[in-house]
Amino acid sequence: MSESFTTAAVIGAGTIGLSWTALFAGHGLEVRVTDPRPDLAEAVEAALTAAAPQLAARGLDVRGIADRVRLADDVAEAVRGADVVQENGPEDVVFKRELFATLVREAPAHALLLSSSSAIPATAFTGELDDASRVVIGHPFNPPHLVPLVEVVPGARTGEETVARAVEFYRSVGRTPVVERKEIPGFVGNRLQNALSREALYLVEQGVVSPAELDTVVVNSLGLRWSTVGPFLGAHLGGGPGGYRHMAEHIGASMQRMWDGLGTPEQGPEQTEALIEAVENAYGHRSYAELTEERDRRQIAVLSALRPTDNATEENPR
The missing domain is CATH 3.40.50.720 (NAD(P)-binding Rossmann-like Domain)
Structure with a gap:
């Protein structure tokens, strides 16, 4: 068509x-x-x-x-x-x-x-x-x-x-x-984003890292990796020549224990206000226009690097 x-x-x-x-x-x-x-x-x-x-x-x-x-x-x-x-x-x-x-x-x-x-x-x-x-x-x-x-x-x-x-x-x-083959609230992208955000909130709330430090962790590890491969391909490559099977069989149990230990942020009024202030302390000294310009410039650079594989989607849409 x-x-x-x-x-x-x-x-x-x-x-x-x-x-x-x-x-x-x-x-x-x-x-x-x-x-x-x-x-x-x-x-x-x-x-x-x-x-x-x-x-x-x-x-x-x-x-x-x-x-x-x-x-x-x-x-x-x-x-x-x-x-x-x-x-x-x-x-x-x-x-x-x-x-x-x-x-x-x-x-x-x-x-x-x-x-x-x-x-x-x-x-x-x-x-x-x-x-x-x-x-x-x-x-x-x-x-x-x-x-x-x-x-x-x-x-x-x-x-x-x-x-x-x-x-x-x-x-x-x-x-x-x-x-996407089934309707689900939030669809796929926002559900993944919210799952990460939930743990991010918990880690900041518990004093493990600041908002800016957590962003630094993501930008210099997961964000960098996920800009080129998704979570499943990343895990498949993480298993070495044995691939995803090796990963699942050798560290699957320990990963399961980590899942069981993921946190639930309290996010009551006091915690919410503390988080807002922490984010404002990290980024509030820069304007919205300045931050979005920097974000877009970096995203364009990543997209330019990925251009040979742009729009690599399945031929059969459904």
Whole structure:
């Protein structure tokens, strides 16, 4: 299947929506953005200005990128004639249920209806829709114009063709889609992230390390490793020539004992305030703009190093 996607509607212009806008426009799509925020024009202009050199560093021709973006007064105007709709609203089931009812009614019958939902599965807000077959989760990682992964998660009523088209669309804009076979709150990426975050909170709470020291551990070990191989391949290689079998048979029992000893952070008001202050002490002296610029610059460097294997995904999406 090969399809031409030419027009995208971005519903919601927060951090994620603005990043999607830049990515879609950078790949030559006509983009219509809508959001009730009063500073929408300024926010879109700032996002495109910041993202253009980053997209250019990834080999895209960003000349005239701003000319491909138009602001829409409401959802109906934004989705008129769209091939793709990317929703980026609040993590609220009622909000998404009402919004997607509008999208089903107002968007063209062929339009993909994609949700950037971070944790809520599609089935939770599509059960009452007249047509839920073209609704599917397309969950990115921040910022989606740089981080390649998109978790494509079909709901109970999502059509097979919709899943295949969503995979094709995300690949067409340089993303790496992974189709997840079962709905689960938080999907895969956020569940993994939260599992690590839980132990990180515990270690800081127990005084083992500071937030900055824990970040240093991750950046200089697990983060470095996981930028090139995932946990299973990393473990397979960690077993030497004997691979994952050797690893499981020789240190599996000790790893199990470690799992049993993983902590549960208290995170009461006192502990939460102490953690907030510790993170602010570590990073609060630098602005958000400075920190994100450094993050994005480093991520671009990693992505450039990984470019030969970009978008290495299974041919069969489901």
